[in-house]
Amino acid sequence: MNVLVVGGAGYIGSHCVRQLQAAGHRPVVLDNLVFGHRKAVAPDIPFYDGDLGDPDVVAPILKDEKIDLVMHFAAFAYVGESVTEPRKYYENNFVATLRLLETMLDEGVNKFVFSSTCATYGEPETLPMVESLPQKPINPYGQTKLDVENCLKAFAHAYGLSFAAFRYFNAAGAAEDGSIGEDHDPETHLIPLVIDAATGRRENIKIFGTDYDTPDGTCLRDYVHVDDLARAHIAVFEKLAEPGASCFYNLGTGTPNSVREIINAVEEVTGKKVPVVEADRRPGDPPALYADSSKAQAELGWEIKFTDVKDIIATAWKWHEANPDGFGD
Numbered sequence: 001m002n003v004l005v006v007g008g009a010g011y012i013g014s015h016c017v018r019q020l021q022a023a024g025h026r027p028v029v030l031d032n033l034v035f036g037h038r039k040a041v042a043p044d045i046p047f048y049d050g051d052l053g054d055p056d057v058v059a060p061i062l063k064d065e066k067i068d069l070v071m072h073f074a075a076f077a078y079v080g081e082s083v084t085e086p087r088k089y090y091e092n093n094f095v096a097t098l099r100l101l102e103t104m105l106d107e108g109v110n111k112f113v114f115s116s117t118c119a120t121y122g123e124p125e126t127l128p129m130v131e132s133l134p135q136k137p138i139n140p141y142g143q144t145k146l147d148v149e150n151c152l153k154a155f156a157h158a159y160g161l162s163f164a165a166f167r168y169f170n171a172a173g174a175a176e177d178g179s180i181g182e183d184h185d186p187e188t189h190l191i192p193l194v195i196d197a198a199t200g201r202r203e204n205i206k207i208f209g210t211d212y213d214t215p216d217g218t219c220l221r222d223y224v225h226v227d228d229l230a231r232a233h234i235a236v237f238e239k240l241a242e243p244g245a246s247c248f249y250n251l252g253t254g255t256p257n258s259v260r261e262i263i264n265a266v267e268e269v270t271g272k273k274v275p276v277v278e279a280d281r282r283p284g285d286p287p288a289l290y291a292d293s294s295k296a297q298a299e300l301g302w303e304i305k306f307t308d309v310k311d312i313i314a315t316a317w318k319w320h321e322a323n324p325d326g327f328g329d
């Protein structure tokens with residue numbers, strides 16, 4: 001299939017581009033490089049620098065590249081910023097996505113894969129989290145993702161759009177060959193920050209809250225390898241052959257790991273000591289989020305290759321050790 005990967009120069013998008021190529025598909029990338037990295041996309045892949053919300057950019061790509069399916073990874077994803085600057089999040093994550101969908105429908109492209117998030121659930125009532133839990137996001141970031149999910153449902157019903165929305169848990173790790181990896185600016189994610197503390201690039205890692213009602217008092221999260229996430233996006237293609245298909249899947253390993261466990265695992269993998277500072281809770285952090293992904297496994301045959309967080313961290317370490325400045329741009 002010819003697949004337009006919107007946000008294909010970003011962290012999850014760029015890994016998906018490589019998995020698409022490996023599976024024999026033809027990825028084409030659209031990225032405005034606000035957060036993406038040109039070097040994250042191999043030179044042999046068609047690359048367009050532009051905005052997903054601009055029909056004058058998107059329509060010619062859909063036509064010229066004979067696109068069958070669009071994957072959309074291009075969102076702002078800083079939860080705290082979404083609270084202080086919600087306009088940015090509604091504009092980029094919702095309004096621009098709506099424009100993209102309109103352009104697709106106008107051009108007769110009707111298959112869509114969307115990056116959603118476990119943040120659409122807010123604080124879950126039960127664990128592990130299944131897709132049928134109530135969705136009550138607690139910040140504009142999660143709300144804009146949920147708004148797109150609802151828009152997709154209505155478009156599938158009314159216009160025959162076929163879509164899958166994947167609710168990611170904590171994406172982590174890097175390509176196994178070390179060629180691409182995680183490079184955010186600013187970086188807020190736990191694993192790359194702990195690696196930086198291990199290598200001395202930052203003074204320490206602050207643990208945000210040690211008094212949660214969890215086994216060691218720190219938050220539990222479900223860290224899932226970025227290539228496992230990417231493979232689910234390809235495994236869903238068959239489902240999208242049906243007009244109006246409307247699919248939602250949680251993607252996580254189902255194994256909760258605490259902040260302290262991640263720090264210990266980074267020490268083990270890198271062989272380096274991590275200086276730790278115990279700090280206050282970060283506002284808006286639920287104590288525990290982990291997935292029940294049995295639906296994706298049963299319906300898509302999704303297999304989780306990286307079930308041990310140490311193996312995920314080892315791939316992140318391989319990338320960070322060789323590329324301490326990320327893509328260097």
Ligand code: UFG
Pocket residue numbers: 077078079117118119141169170188189190191193205206207208209219220221259282285289
């Ligand atoms: N943490 C620390 N210290 C740090 C950074 C993080 O203790 O310096 C803790 C957080 O409090 C949290 C855990 O590590 O308990 C993981 O934090 P991340 O920021 O890496 O990830 P989140 O779980 O907050 O967020 C991730 C994605 C978001 C998405 C969210 C859904 O990064 O985009 O999952 O809940 F919205």
